[in-house]
Amino acid sequence: MKRPALIVATAIFLITHAGNLQVPLYNTYAQIAGFGSGISAVAFSTYVAGLLPTLILLGGISDRIGRKTTILASLLSASLATLLMIVYPTIYTLFVTRIFQGIAVGLITGTGTAYLSVLMPRSSAIVATYVSLTTSLGFSSGALFTNAALFYNNSLVPLSYWVIFILTLGCIGFAIAFLPEQPVSKSQLIRLPIFPDGTIPAGLAIALAWSLAGIVSIILPAQLVQYNLPNWSGPILFIFVIAGVLFQPLARKLKGTRSLQLGCILLVLGYIVFTFGAWLGILGLVLTGVALAGTACYGFTYLGGLAEVVRLSDSQSARAVSGYFVCAYLGYGLPVIFIGFFADRIGILNALLGFGAILFVSNILLAGMYQRANKKSA
Template sequence: MRDHGDGDGAHDADGRRVRQGWTRCLLAGAVFVVCMAGTTLPTPLYPLYQREYGFSELTVTVVYAVYAFGVIGVLLLAGNASDTVGRRPALLCGLACAAASAGCFLLADGLTWLYAGRLLSGLSAGLFTGAATAYVMELAPPGGASRATLVATAANMGGLGCGPLLAGLLAEYAPEPLLLPFAVHLALVAASALVLLRLPETVTDRRPLSTVRPQRPALPPEVRAVFVPASIAAFVGFALFGVFTSVSPAFLARYLHVDNHAVSGLVVALAFFASTAGQLAVGRVGVARSLPLGCAVLFAGLLLLGAALATDQLALVVLAALVGGTGQGLAFRAALSAVAQAAPADRRAAVISTLFVVAYTGISIPVIGVGLLADPLGLEGAGLVFIACMLTLIVPAAAYLLHRPIREPSGTGGRTRKP
């Protein structure tokens, strides 16, 4: 009887540890959601800022793209900081940047504040993206790696989708549309900091911040055959998100007469939620098939967006968000897995950083290009030029992948591309 009781006690203790692990994992995921939501919070508000300050589409796209420069800067200078100083200090710093970003938008009385807010938002995302993903997975109980990856993926892209949805709802149905969304987010950031302080640190070998070194991009010869088509797919997917996030609210208002901020926020949110579904589907479809399939779905999403621009149909805009988001999710997660498998173990982090730099370049330079063309060609014309450029990139990448498919990652450290 005593042995049986001891067994029950051990079983109960194991059950408590598992429940505690998942509780911590989900709390870290919730903090991840809050930070990422702040990066897309201004999306449905850009038309209001245009009316408030009287700036052009080019200015909107530059304000948006400043975010990407912040992310790239952190990835290059301190992308591995959480491995050195610990997850919690890096994430607390990210939350501090998120709070400062919200403060800039609350105080905004001109473009300078908007630029500062977007730059700080980019810094917060750069600090969070890798560190929070690792933290969520490390807090999960043993044997929960797959489910923890699902939590991290859903928190990342789901958080990005929650930002425009929250801001759109508050801007449409609550007072002070340019203030309340950021006040709410600031409160959520403060609550997230309290949660983070209650969670344990997972990095045991912590070193001083002075030991953090810039992480130079790298592209070893054995990676290039996989990296080129993978990076093109990542670039196009992020560029599509960038254009959708920065100018779709203005397009919906100007050409489709959709002045409801909640609707414009929902349309953008659908793209991010679809991306989450696409990333989750990679586990079922497999990396080898997901990368060319993602390129094909991105192609379809671009065509739908072109049809929406040409016909001014809201249904096509929604379809473009869903299809394009799914393609982005499929292509990016498969690209990340394929590149990580192809890279030598001692240079894997640097190669992955290179892929992220290429991806985030996609939400800056093409977006600014659309802004430059919007004045002479109009938003519709600029959008069609953008789509044509992206199609010329994605079609050869898809054709190459069909001709020389990558191998399914095996975890053996072998080559990932067929000879």
């Protein structure tokens, strides 16, 4: 890999890694301030308030101001987010931090891919692999790194914060020195998402699937702590993401509707298993259920829904895919807020069971719909 490509891939990894760096300490920050799971969930979801406006309103910014400049802005936003938590490690700071993290990921998501595509114009498959690998490893390993740091030194500002902050600053230096700028254009800055006919069910499926990311990051670890189990948010999130990534090659071979149908079933099955494990305090069941749910969230449902949206959108695929990700990130951010506040009022298990009923009915209906679509096409 050439040096500029390595710098861009490193930037993608560090920015996505930093996005989940504070996850193991969410509930700790909230408890110190006198709050419960509800406020932790709101802080977690504030990420979407930075991410979605950036994706929608600034989707074409790298074409206007340059991709190098956009990558630097993304790295600066991520480093500022981490610095804030180093200086003021409180739940209040976390709200601002999450907005900056969302902006950073929103800026790097399309820009990093576009930059790598220019650097390797004849290697689109390799570019897709680099982006998929760096984002997956980044999102899954941030919380794991902090868990490992807390194991050696329990602190409100663990060593992981400092390490990632310094590495991000180093990446900024390398980007300034070695990353060549690319030509700018006067392309459209705002690219509003669209939802072509037939794509709404795929959007609903990915919203339901990605809603579990917040649950396994914030809600599930809080339940396990009640059984005197350590904070397993890092390992749980790592298993959740990596399980989906490992099944992506299989998901790519399946027809979109078939992959979505399988994802709906695995999502429900995984949710039942990890909720049952949380009820009994059996960590093995929790981890098994998280892995099953992860295969749907980042594997079958994710790729199947993406394939269906592209198939149904014709020449408007870019804006339709944007609409798909709007649904995904709304699912990622909103349900966990309601679950968090209900958990404070009626208990975590009751909140999980209530959401589980909605998840079960919705996914069974979607699986039935895709089964009919499979029969019709056959």
